[in-house]
Amino acid sequence: MLSKLTGPVRLADRVAAMLSEEIESGRLAEGDKLPTEVQLVKQLGVSRTVVREAISRLRNAGLVEPRQGLGVYVMPRRTRPLDLEAADTKAKVLQIVEVRRAMEGEAAFLAATRATPKDLARMRQALDAIDAAVAAGEEGADEDLAFHRSIAESTGNTVLVSTVRYLGEVLRSGIRVTRANEARRHDFFEAVRQEHHAILAAIEAGDAEAARAAARRHLKHAARRLQEADDRFWTEAEDLDVDLDATP
Template sequence: MFSKVSGPVRLADRVAAMLSEEIESGRLAEGDKLPTEVELVKQMGVSRTVVREAVSRLRNAGLVEPRQGLGVFVMPRRTRPLDLEAGDTQSKVLQIVEVRRAMEGEAAHLAATRATPDDLARMRQALDAIDAAVAAGGDGVDEDLAFHQSIAESTGNTVMVSTVRYLGEVLRSGIRVTRANEARRGDFIEAVRQEHHAILAAIESGDADAARDAVRRHMKRAASRLQDADEGFWNRTEGIHVDLDPTP
């Protein structure tokens, strides 16, 4: 059914594009089951990691749905969620940082004037959880997301909360790449820790402008750290597999 995949373009991009074309063209129709992972590996001549990443992208785009013990099936056509997987990894991740700077900066601005003592306690717990995850050898992605989501929740704005939660899930792959880059160096890890604590300190002080500036500074520095990463790091990001669930 499928031909071998090769060439300079990222393999996961090409596999995802080929599968998408089968679905968009109707050759794989609503309710059809995709070939198994083993079959796709054999037909396309790629690794299981590449196939998993490609299928994850289709799931992100709302094209397919995995069903426990049955396989992966084509979904009914509907409005597609944001497609943030295709394209050059470095430029895409930097764009993700820009989106987060705008959205999360405003969330912190509101949180500084609205957060309750319980909200602040949850933020502190989230920062402690990041430290614990890193100390245990984890990447801290879930804990990082929880910190920024706790800020949004403290605004009391349900639309803000839902939007930040949605973006957090959709942008998880970019956050994972960002934290993988920061984990390369001890000074990066400490810098991120200090930036997070500066955000919390500004919110705790009730200084809305300082809170917004702290988030923007954090995101600007995250982008700078990414731009300093060498080609070897970006090549390794192709092996990062993220199972996204963009449901708000």
Template sequence: MADRAAAVLTEEISSGRWPVGSKLPTEVALVEQLGVSRTVVREAISMLRNAGLVESRQGSGVFVLKPQTAPLDLSVDESFSPGIKAKVLQIVEVRRAVEAEAAGLAAERADEADLAGIGEALAAIDAAVEAGGDGVDEDLAFHRAIADASGNPVLAETVRYLGEVMRTGIQVTRANEARREDFVEQVRDEHAAIAAAIRARDPRAASEAARTHLVGADRRLQDADDRFWARASDPTA
């Protein structure tokens, strides 16, 4: 829902209905306009902010920025199942490059607080799944904790940005993994291996563990049948 709300708001900006320098409607007005909750509106605004389309000014509101370059389109088109499959697999390739580097740097630079945060984020994934959730937010938080531990704020912000704009793709990835218990166990083991290598201060092993995790995600997605991708392309089905 946040993806769709962000798409509507982006269209309002790109069409010129909200010109550069203009102030976006209030949160209450956007809730009424979009027919969604305040949480969804806030997530959508966050996506626009990460894409460089708007900025928040304390005490004043949210304002449209002059575009510097065309925003990078990492969203997933849910209207066509072959399209969604190709895009999700491309997202996995991007994650493999970025998150492998983040894990390696985290193994070199993480302090005790960072290690504790990674451990807590890892445990939160299992807790969310056991409670019947999809674990998407917790999965994102785990990888953000690793990126934060890299000691590179630019890399951390990149992982945070990618997580927001690629949320739908990660949802599809986790939905696929939830289909089979062996997939669930593989993902749990892969996450644990990344965390263990970081705790062991082994950059090469940490990078390799992160890369192995994303290679596994690719393999598991390739295993999904057409019925899965049809459901992924139509979440209401």
């Protein structure tokens, strides 16, 4: 029987760690079925969103496999993927930005040489969706991620696209924190908007070097904006609720 969890921060991390320990210790063996979502909510005293996020993390780590209509089962042991968790929220998000800077700079470079008119239209629609979300009082995190994903998809590089999708859990949580930070100040929002449009303009012009530079500059400025955030923001950021099962 699992014990109830208490405490305000990163409950999904703690649920995922608890279930991972059950698997690593052998108390939950290969082929075992995890308790149902309802059972976990009741046993742990957390929300359905927290349980779903924790299960999503275990799934992305290759520890469990959801089976339609049957439940979630423990997978056979295999080589574990890289541990993308950082010591705390600020460190984690800044590390995510570093990864995005390297990956998305090259994605923009390739997109400038390969994007079709249809790809460009999808990127433009994604930027419009960010504006619409912000106008509706939302942070636009999923729309932001969709914009960067559309760039990756336009490269035609299936490995790059798969990598972006694989990192979706970490990227979405990181983008949500950066968007929450940028939403606090109008100058931040305008800077981000201009940076996004600069990336698209370079891709539309077919200027690969300019596209790479614009994407890397955007992430460099994102890191700087996060560094300028005060301690209160980071305390609040730890409580951001990210539904990782949502599809942008």
